[in-house]
Amino acid sequence: MANILAVVEHRQGAVRDITYELLTFGRKLAEKTDGKLTGVLLGHNVDNLTDNLKKHVHRLIVADHDVFKDFNGDVYQQALADIIKKENPFLTLIGNTAFGIDFCPSLATHLGVPFTTDCIDAEIADSGIRVTRQLYDGKMDTHMKLSESPSYMLTMRSGTCPAEEGNLSAEMQKIESPITTQPSYKKFIEYIEAAVGDVDITKADVLVGVGRGIKEQANLSMVEDFAKAIGGVVACSRPIVDANWLPKDRQVGSSGKTVKPKLYIAVGISGAFQHIAGMKNADTIIAINKDSNAPIFNEADYGIVDDLFKVLPALKSKIMELKK
Amino acid sequence: MNFDLTNDQKMLQEEVRKYAQTELAPLAPEIDKSGEFPWASIKKMAQLGLLGVIVPEQYGGSGFDFVSLAIAIEEISRACASTGVIVAVNNSLTTYPIVQFGSEEQKKKYLPSLCNGQKIGAFGLTEPNAGSDVAGMESTAKLDGGHYILNGTKRFITNGGEAGTFVVFAYTNRELKHKGISAFIVERDTPGFSLGNHEDLMGIRATANCELIFEDVKVPKENILGNEGDGFKICMNTLDVSRIDIGAQAVGIAQASLDEAVKYSKERKAFGQPVCNFQMIQSMIADMATQIQAARLLVHYAGYCKDKGMQRFSKESAMSKYYASDIAVDVARKAVQIHGGYGYSKDYTVERLYRDAKILELYEGTSEVQKIVIARELTR
Amino acid sequence: MDLIVCIKRVPQTAEAEVRVDSSGKDIVKDRLTFDMNEADTYALEAAILLKEKFGGTITAISLGVADAEDTLRIALAKGADSAVRIKAEDFGELDGFKTAALLKEVIKDIKFDAIFTGCMATDDSYYQVGPVLAEMLGVPHATLVSKVEVSEEKVRVNRELEGGLIEHLEMSLPAVFAVQTGINEPRYASLIAIRRAAGKEIKILGKEDIPVETKTNSTLEELFVPPVGKRAEILTGSADEVAARTAGIIKEKGLI
Numbered sequence: 001m002a003n004i005l006a007v008v009e010h011r012q013g014a015v016r017d018i019t020y021e022l023l024t025f026g027r028k029l030a031e032k033t034d035g036k037l038t039g040v041l042l043g044h045n046v047d048n049l050t051d052n053l054k055k056h057v058h059r060l061i062v063a064d065h066d067v068f069k070d071f072n073g074d075v076y077q078q079a080l081a082d083i084i085k086k087e088n089p090f091l092t093l094i095g096n097t098a099f100g101i102d103f104c105p106s107l108a109t110h111l112g113v114p115f116t117t118d119c120i121d122a123e124i125a126d127s128g129i130r131v132t133r134q135l136y137d138g139k140m141d142t143h144m145k146l147s148e149s150p151s152y153m154l155t156m157r158s159g160t161c162p163a164e165e166g167n168l169s170a171e172m173q174k175i176e177s178p179i180t181t182q183p184s185y186k187k188f189i190e191y192i193e194a195a196v197g198d199v200d201i202t203k204a205d206v207l208v209g210v211g212r213g214i215k216e217q218a219n220l221s222m223v224e225d226f227a228k229a230i231g232g233v234v235a236c237s238r239p240i241v242d243a244n245w246l247p248k249d250r251q252v253g254s255s256g257k258t259v260k261p262k263l264y265i266a267v268g269i270s271g272a273f274q275h276i277a278g279m280k281n282a283d284t285i286i287a288i289n290k291d292s293n294a295p296i297f298n299e300a301d302y303g304i305v306d307d308l309f310k311v312l313p314a315l316k317s318k319i320m321e322l323k324k
Numbered sequence: 325m326n327f328d329l330t331n332d333q334k335m336l337q338e339e340v341r342k343y344a345q346t347e348l349a350p351l352a353p354e355i356d357k358s359g360e361f362p363w364a365s366i367k368k369m370a371q372l373g374l375l376g377v378i379v380p381e382q383y384g385g386s387g388f389d390f391v392s393l394a395i396a397i398e399e400i401s402r403a404c405a406s407t408g409v410i411v412a413v414n415n416s417l418t419t420y421p422i423v424q425f426g427s428e429e430q431k432k433k434y435l436p437s438l439c440n441g442q443k444i445g446a447f448g449l450t451e452p453n454a455g456s457d458v459a460g461m462e463s464t465a466k467l468d469g470g471h472y473i474l475n476g477t478k479r480f481i482t483n484g485g486e487a488g489t490f491v492v493f494a495y496t497n498r499e500l501k502h503k504g505i506s507a508f509i510v511e512r513d514t515p516g517f518s519l520g521n522h523e524d525l526m527g528i529r530a531t532a533n534c535e536l537i538f539e540d541v542k543v544p545k546e547n548i549l550g551n552e553g554d555g556f557k558i559c560m561n562t563l564d565v566s567r568i569d570i571g572a573q574a575v576g577i578a579q580a581s582l583d584e585a586v587k588y589s590k591e592r593k594a595f596g597q598p599v600c601n602f603q604m605i606q607s608m609i610a611d612m613a614t615q616i617q618a619a620r621l622l623v624h625y626a627g628y629c630k631d632k633g634m635q636r637f638s639k640e641s642a643m644s645k646y647y648a649s650d651i652a653v654d655v656a657r658k659a660v661q662i663h664g665g666y667g668y669s670k671d672y673t674v675e676r677l678y679r680d681a682k683i684l685e686l687y688e689g690t691s692e693v694q695k696i697v698i699a700r701e702l703t704r
Numbered sequence: 705m706d707l708i709v710c711i712k713r714v715p716q717t718a719e720a721e722v723r724v725d726s727s728g729k730d731i732v733k734d735r736l737t738f739d740m741n742e743a744d745t746y747a748l749e750a751a752i753l754l755k756e757k758f759g760g761t762i763t764a765i766s767l768g769v770a771d772a773e774d775t776l777r778i779a780l781a782k783g784a785d786s787a788v789r790i791k792a793e794d795f796g797e798l799d800g801f802k803t804a805a806l807l808k809e810v811i812k813d814i815k816f817d818a819i820f821t822g823c824m825a826t827d828d829s830y831y832q833v834g835p836v837l838a839e840m841l842g843v844p845h846a847t848l849v850s851k852v853e854v855s856e857e858k859v860r861v862n863r864e865l866e867g868g869l870i871e872h873l874e875m876s877l878p879a880v881f882a883v884q885t886g887i888n889e890p891r892y893a894s895l896i897a898i899r900r901a902a903g904k905e906i907k908i909l910g911k912e913d914i915p916v917e918t919k920t921n922s923t924l925e926e927l928f929v930p931p932v933g934k935r936a937e938i939l940t941g942s943a944d945e946v947a948a949r950t951a952g953i954i955k956e957k958g959l960i
Contacts (some may be wrong), residue, residue: 011865070870074844096831098865100825100849104840105832109801114921118833131922134930135828136715136731139722141930142920155831165778185844185876194868206959212719216350230954242886248868255848255864255884263959270718284957286950287936290591293721295930302953303936304946309671314947322951322960334901335777336895342739343892374893386895395893 002035002124005089007080009099010041012191013047017307018095020163022156023056023123025094027048030058033124038087040169042079042177044069055166061087065177072188073102075179080107082178083151089151091122091129096155096256108153114146115153116152119316120160138273138295159277197249199233206232207224207254207261209252209279213268213289213308217245222312229316229323235259237275253278268308271296288312329395336388337395339572343372344403352404356676361486362530363409370441374400374411379419383435390565391627394572398620400491402583403577405531408573413482414438416566418445421491421507425550425558428466434489434509443488447566448456448478448510448536449559455480456693457504457560458651463494463538472496472508472548474541477520480687484534485519488512492538493559496552505555509547565630566688567645573624573647574684575616581652581659581677582612588672589662599662608658615651622647639701646694649684656681705760705854705877707751708814709784710807710821710833713768713775716811717826725928731927740775743822745890747883750852751820752783752891759855760817761785765810767803768792773906780901782892787906794911797920805918807833808840810909812847816878823848823882834882842906846873908913 006026009016023039030037039057041049044066054060061083080103084092094100108115114129120141121132121266125287129146131154146152165293182188201207208227219281220234227234234250241251252259253275264282268289269275279285287300288308297303304311328339336357348365356363369375377393390397393415401408419438422430437443442635455459463476474494478484490510497504510517520535549558589600598604622644629637656678660667667674685691715736723732740748751762764779766772767790774786790806792798798806811819819841821834831847838845850870852860854877863871864884893901939946954960 011869016866070871073773075845098848098863098871101831102863105800105835106845109804109836109839115801116922118829130925133829135927136722137826138930139717140724140731140927142927143925145925146922147919155887183844184880186846187874189872191865192862192870192872194870218350218354230960238886246938251868254866256868258867263954263957279954286934286951286953296771297936297938298932300936302950303938304950305938306943306946310943311947314943315950318944318947318951319954319960320797322955331777331901332899334774335781335893335898338739338774339781339893339898371894372892377895379895387899388895464943540858 002030002033003038003087004030004091004093005038005040005084005087006057006093007076007100008039008096009045009095009097009100010046010049010121013051016097017163018097018158019053020056021158021161021277022093023053023093023166024164025118025156027056029091029122029124035090038089040080040083042068042076050172053168054170057166058070058168058317059168060170060172062174063177064174065180065213067180067182068175070095070102070188071099072182072186074183074186077103077107077110078179078183079177081110083175084111084151091151092153094153094155095224096157100155103155104155109218111151113151113153114149116144116146117155118157120157122154122156134273138271157273159273159280185201194249197247199250201233201235201250201252202257202259204233204259205262206230206265207235207252207259207263207279207282208232208265208267209235209237209269209275211237211269211275212239213270217243219309220245222309226312226316229319230265232263232265237272239271266296267312269296269301270294325474332388333395334393334475336392337399339373340396340399341402344399347625348400348407349403352406353673353676355404359529361532362410363486365407366444367441368412369411370439373439375414375441376439377415377418379435379439383423383431384439385419385435388390389627390568390630391624394568394627397476397569397572398576398579398623401482401573402580405573405577405677406528408576409482409528410444410531410570412573413447414445415554416569417447418489418491420565421549421562422509425507425554426479426509427546429546430509438489444483444486445489445491446481446483446487447562448481448490448492450478450480452477452479456686457688458556459545461493461495461505463492463507464495464498465496465508465543467496467545470545471542472545474508474510474516474538474543476538478536480523480533482528482533482535482687483533484536485522485532487532490536491549492536493555500553503553505559506552507549507558508542508554509549510538510541514541514543515647525683527676527681527683529637533668560638560693563688564641567694568623568626568630570688571619571626571644571648574645574652574681575620575623577681577684578612578616578619578652578655579679581656581674581681582609582616584672584674584677585609585612585662586591587660605662608662612655614656615655618652619648621642635703639698641696642689642697645689646691646698649681650691652681652684705758705817706815707762708811708816708819709744709748709751709762709764709779709820710837711744711748711764711766711775711779712822712825712827712832713766713772714741714825714827721842724929725849725937728926729924738771740778740829741822743824743885746885746887747820747822747908748779748782749888749890750881750883751818754818754852754854755783763788763814763816765790765807767798767806773846776906777901777904778893780904781847781897782891787904787907789908790791790914791908791910795918797923799920799922800828800830801836801921802918804833804836804840806914807837809914809916811837811841816850818877819880821880821882828889831882834880838880841880843878843880844875845882846875847882848884850884850923851882852881865929
């Protein structure tokens with residue numbers, strides 16, 4: 001019987017999608033062994049969040065305190081250390097997000113619990129845990145066995161287990177917060193919203209996403225022309241922003257914007273999972289890439305394996321013809 | 325016998341490659357098209373120490389040897405042939421003769437600004453009626469008090485349109501034939517100096533290749549390199565060094581051609597399979613790779629001869645330049661061939677590489693001149 | 705300020721073909737180029753910028769095989785003052801946890817104000833070394849760091865969250881910062897610096913120097929090419945034909 005604990009991730013008053021993915025995944029894993037899934041919600045004035053959460057877990061632990069008003073990895077670490085020691089779960093699940101990654105490795109180390117990060121799957125095997133992870137820019141998968149232990153901790157990559165509707169009605173257990181002040185050495189000050197640029201890519205119906213494949217900044221103008229022809233907006237993957245070719249507000253992906261356009265045309269984007277995370281919910285995805293093995297073709301609806309510098313101008317002229 | 329690069333050469337190669345592939349390669353097609361002299365890249369390369377690779381540190385240089393210079397030129401040229409020759413000219417045709425033949429005052433005065441990117445150098449040797457035949461030059465410099473009065477026209481001068489410091493050759497005494505030629509350091513802002521035609525070249529199009537016109541240019545007496553009559557010796561010794569770098573440039577262009585050809589042959593499919601599976605393509609690729617390896621070894625060996633302090637390495641230097649330029653043109657041609665019709669299109673890098681390669685057989689001594697140098701060394 | 709930067713030499717796989725080797729547990733590496741892990745280049749630059757402002761020293765440490773010394777030398781050329789290689793060949797299978805444990809054994813004897821690491825390595829994608837190292841050393845940390853601004857007694861730290869949101873923290877030193885990519889412009893090493901660094905000694909530490917028992921959290925069982933998921937319908941033909949079909953599809957969807 002494997003009892004599983006999952007940490008609820010929420011920010012600025014809203015539960016984040018990764019939470020429901022974790023809870024769906026955790027519940028399935030727990031129920032396979034007749035175990036229970038317990039959710040842990042650390043927050044302040046979060047009563048409005050609990051109704052939906054309760055549908056996804058067998059039990060919901062809530063610590064309500066203003067120390068949890070905003071996120072501080074060290075506060076989470078200290079509170080969770082206390083809760084995990086008391087609960088003694090077989091497995092603790094955390095999202096592999098900016099939130100989870102800031103406390104899971106140090107928390108597990110602190111507790112002496114074997115852990116690993118950025119898993120895309122996990123199973124209970126031979127009374128231990130076996131995970132699937134991705135290596136080498138997503139080009140390889142690996143199976144890894146965690147060292148034998150009564151307790152484990154994992155962070156799960158977002159988007160690897162689709163969230164399902166919950167049908168449980170968990171009991172809720174309010175606990176005293178194990179921690180009441182932020183540590184003096186690490187204090188949360190504020191969230192700073194991303195600068196708003198001239199274009200809001202989250203509002204566009206058609207996005208043309210560009211990646212490393214466009215080779216150089218000068219080629220952006222060709223993509224801009226194409227986007228204009230199709231009535232869309234240019235977005236991009238992280239390397240383009242790192243190179244300062246486009247502003248941060250055009251970035252699609254886990255560290256950029258999540259978009260849901262009617263049409264996403266991925267141009268020269270190989271499809272790192274961080275990028276996929278931001279655009280996979282587009283209605284239609286068309287990918288143009290020279291490399292037939294590029295992971296983007298596993299997400300796209302239509303793929304063109306060819307030189308983007310040949311395809312894009314051709315596509316532009318066909319679209320212009322159809323517009324006439 | 326040891327083929328290993330030293331630690332610093334290995335690091336230089338890695339770092340220059342990274343810089344050139346990241347920063348220079350993306351600009352190469354642009355400046356090929358526009359012909360714009362890449363000043364921004366030059367300033368950056370100055371910071372990295374690429375403009376005075378062999379110049380001693382006390383004059384603002386990097387203090388590396390000639391093999392290292394060849395490695396740097398190869399990597400820069402692999403990314404952008406225009407930038408490669410701009411840098412080669414500054415290093416081996418401008419700073420080198422000043423380091424080797426200049427007085428202490430000249431070194432202090434001219435080397436720092438050529439190393440720090442304030443100025444770029446050029447080499448004024450070729451004339452409208454004197455290329456391979458150096459002694460056929462018509463430029464003259466007459467001593468008049470504290471100055472030489474310089475008259476003449478130089479043609480096909482790489483960096484000419486943008487350079488601030490020129491090493492210029494002219495007769496101080498025509499009677500003495502080649503022994504009457506002298507070398508001068510001439511600054512751009514000297515009255516009487518002007519630019520002539522800007523050459524519209526087939527390749528290396530961003531090199532500010534320009535005609536230089538000297539009309540009663542008053543060059544201070546102290547700007548003579550060495551003594552009166554040393555010019556021919558300085559010129560020949562300088563070309564011995566610079567030909568190694570043209571060899572390196574050739575290896576860089578050839579390597580870029582091979583890189584493109586291999587990549588394309590794996591991507592391009594015909595008759596249901598990648599064209600790299602076809603023996604005719606494989607034959608070309610094998611030839612190209614072998615030619616490049618041989619050329620690179622010749623270039624490194626010539627640099628090694630210079631570094632070792634060999635007095636005469638004209639043969640080694642000429643061999644490296646002759647062979648490397650010969651194979652660079654051939655390798656670039658094969659790269660175009662492997663690309664088929666696409667290779668003839670400006671959409672593909674090999675089209676530029678083929679144009680860029682051709683100059684290698686022509687400048688700093690044509691291939692025919694190299695063969696004369698080699699044969700003369702063997703028969704003298 | 706005395707700073708430590710942890711650096712990893714990794715194969716550059718973003719644009720390369722990656723294959724499993726005969727052991728089934730590693731990739732074929734002979735055709736790959738290796739370089740400093742991308743996030744580590746930003747970590748190093750962040751440390752150099754601090755050293756330029758406040759003075760002090762930078763120690764670069766890498767757990768790796770002999771080639772890692774090339775990467776450490778580049779770090780020396782860019783601005784590190786000393787370098788240490790921990791002999792990976794002495795320590796068997798590694799994961800993020802064990803890497804951090806070995807780094808800690810070396811770092812515990814060094815005085816430092818801050819440690820910089822990349823937030824993750826592109827080869828094993830762990831996101832672990834920085835925070836685990838901090839925990840083991842008993843100092844605070846921040847991950848996915850996009851800015852470290854040091855003023856008197858106070859360090860302003862920005863973390864990059866999803867959606868471009870920034871988490872602004874105030875931290876005290878010493879601390880560990882696991883740095884995100886794109887946060888500065890990593891410099892190239894100048895030739896003079898390369899020449900000076902080439903001769904510098906790199907301290908090499910092996911099993912006899914680090915005689916503690918370190919364990920991994922996990923064991924790699926097998927490596928395999930990811931199974932293909934929902935596969936796109938691949939449109940074939942000349943660029944023109946493909947373009948025509950694509951345009952047709954876009955029109956069908958009512959987007960033209």
